[in-house]
Amino acid sequence: MRRVVVTGIGVISALGRDRESFQKALHEGQCGIARIKGVENYDLRFSNGAEVKCYDPLEHFEPKTADMIDRFAQLAVVAAREAVCQSGIEWTRELRETSAIVTGSCVGGQATENQGFYDVYKMGKTRVHPMTIPKTMANAGASAISLEYGITGPAFTISTACSSSAHAIGQAFSLVRSGMSEVALTGGSEAPFSHGILKAWEAMRVVSPTVCRPFSKDRNGMILGEGAAMLVLESFDHALARGAKPIAELVGFGMSSDAHHITQPSAEGAAKAVRMALQCGGIAPEQIGYVNAHGTGTTVNDITETTALHLAFGDHAKHLAISSTKAMHGHTLGAAGAIESAATILALSTGILPPTIHFNECDPECDLDYIPNCPREADIEYGISNSFAFGGLNAVLVWRRV
Amino acid sequence: MAEDLNQEDLTQRILRIIAETQRKDPATVTIDNSFEELGIDSMDGVNIVFALENEFDINVPDEEVKNIRNVRDMVEGVRTLIAQRNAPATS
Numbered sequence A: 001m002r003r004v005v006v007t008g009i010g011v012i013s014a015l016g017r018d019r020e021s022f023q024k025a026l027h028e029g030q031c032g033i034a035r036i037k038g039v040e041n042y043d044l045r046f047s048n049g050a051e052v053k054c055y056d057p058l059e060h061f062e063p064k065t066a067d068m069i070d071r072f073a074q075l076a077v078v079a080a081r082e083a084v085c086q087s088g089i090e091w092t093r094e095l096r097e098t099s100a101i102v103t104g105s106c107v108g109g110q111a112t113e114n115q116g117f118y119d120v121y122k123m124g125k126t127r128v129h130p131m132t133i134p135k136t137m138a139n140a141g142a143s144a145i146s147l148e149y150g151i152t153g154p155a156f157t158i159s160t161a162c163s164s165s166a167h168a169i170g171q172a173f174s175l176v177r178s179g180m181s182e183v184a185l186t187g188g189s190e191a192p193f194s195h196g197i198l199k200a201w202e203a204m205r206v207v208s209p210t211v212c213r214p215f216s217k218d219r220n221g222m223i224l225g226e227g228a229a230m231l232v233l234e235s236f237d238h239a240l241a242r243g244a245k246p247i248a249e250l251v252g253f254g255m256s257s258d259a260h261h262i263t264q265p266s267a268e269g270a271a272k273a274v275r276m277a278l279q280c281g282g283i284a285p286e287q288i289g290y291v292n293a294h295g296t297g298t299t300v301n302d303i304t305e306t307t308a309l310h311l312a313f314g315d316h317a318k319h320l321a322i323s324s325t326k327a328m329h330g331h332t333l334g335a336a337g338a339i340e341s342a343a344t345i346l347a348l349s350t351g352i353l354p355p356t357i358h359f360n361e362c363d364p365e366c367d368l369d370y371i372p373n374c375p376r377e378a379d380i381e382y383g384i385s386n387s388f389a390f391g392g393l394n395a396v397l398v399w400r401r402v
Numbered sequence B: 001m002a003e004d005l006n007q008e009d010l011t012q013r014i015l016r017i018i019a020e021t022q023r024k025d026p027a028t029v030t031i032d033n034s035f036e037e038l039g040i041d042s043m044d045g046v047n048i049v050f051a052l053e054n055e056f057d058i059n060v061p062d063e064e065v066k067n068i069r070n071v072r073d074m075v076e077g078v079r080t081l082i083a084q085r086n087a088p089a090t091s
Helices: A019-028 A063-068 A071-087 A093-098 A110-122 A132-136 A140-149 A161-178 A195-204 A236-241 A267-281 A299-319 A333-350 B007-021 B042-056 B062-067 B071-086
Strands: A004-013 A100-104 A155-158 A183-190 A227-235 A248-257 A288-292 A321-323 A382-388 A393-401
Touching (some): A004 A071, A004 A161, A004 A236, A071 A110, A071 A183, A100 A161, A110 A195, A140 A155, A140 A183, A161 A183, A161 A248, A161 A393, A227 A333, A248 A333, A267 A393, A288 A299, A288 A333, B042 B071
Parallel strands (some): A100 A155, A288 A382
Antiparallel strands (some): A004 A248, A183 A227, A248 A393
16 A cells, blocks of 8 residues: 655635635634625525635636636636645646546536526526536536646546545545555535525525534534635655655545434444544554544534544543634535645644634533634644535545654 | 414414424324424424425524424414514514
């Protein structure tokens, strides 16, 4: 088995349109949540979201290209460009032929689909735009990245709701670890703001009317977010041979299915994914210092995740520094695992752990250290990123500082 | 729509909706049941409230949905919301 390292990170989110602004916001505990501007949400019970601000497609794409790909796929390409740029990879013919692209997305180009259906059902039009299908497909991000670089190796997309991009990174990890590919571009993207989707989230009654307060006793739900994060994964030897500087090592990946309930999480299922990730990397629970929690800010998730951490880590759970960065960048669904992996890597590599902002009050049922409100300096070698999806599909990644 | 406030009719309509949404025999759903006894979890509760909102043209706040855990409270909550809907505007 090969060692797998990260040599490039790209992020675009409510915390800014590049990695640097993302890192700065995490270190300062900034909040990216604001009143939703991209959708006329006059009849919703909530009005806040974590949108990417001041995003102009024409700053990133030729007008014709911008018309051909949905916002979620554009965000994937923007993040991929930043990651590739940082990695310093030069695309030789051989590398193009063998490199992999694995992306995650939950709802794909739903805004495009929403517009097409609105035209038909509401406006009585008899035709929708011919690009509706290729703009909507969940793999549009992977395909756009493939076209961008001329990469012809294994490329696919995983859709497992809020675990999508964690599962995607896990699959890319397997491809590089096994030697099938030397390099993989992997991560996820999401742009879930359209009237129809927001109404569907409203109906589930899990969205906060205010802000996301993970693990705080007065938490009242999640905040939807959009964005993308992409990583360049590379075999350690390949990175070394071309003189690249690894930022972090991906040492373990675990996944499980709750087989419990379509929306209610299971502590045992989540704990199993954590245990499997540690086992995969040959890591003892006591070696983990930081947890980037799934931490959605719903009543049930945060209690269940706390229980899961107790189950997986035993006595060591109380020594873990845990934060949910969703309070800052929102719940980006299929991009969450990638954006939060980026946050985890940056926390380990800079020695500054992002806080759980908007934390007001301890909950007796959430009895661990959630790094409330203030970032914390810490010298930590190993951290995990948790993703627990609706449908009970769990994915956990173990990252190591290098 | 004063007939909506007839307690017995209202109760029966709500019991019927609970039974229909949960695909249960109506005879097994009574006003004295807790949601736990009926095997109704939080997502089921959200689904029932969706049906009740459509049936009675009311809007149930998120917080109310979280707090209701038995049939009697649900009937009471719906009755209150219908009364509020029917009340003449005060300003």
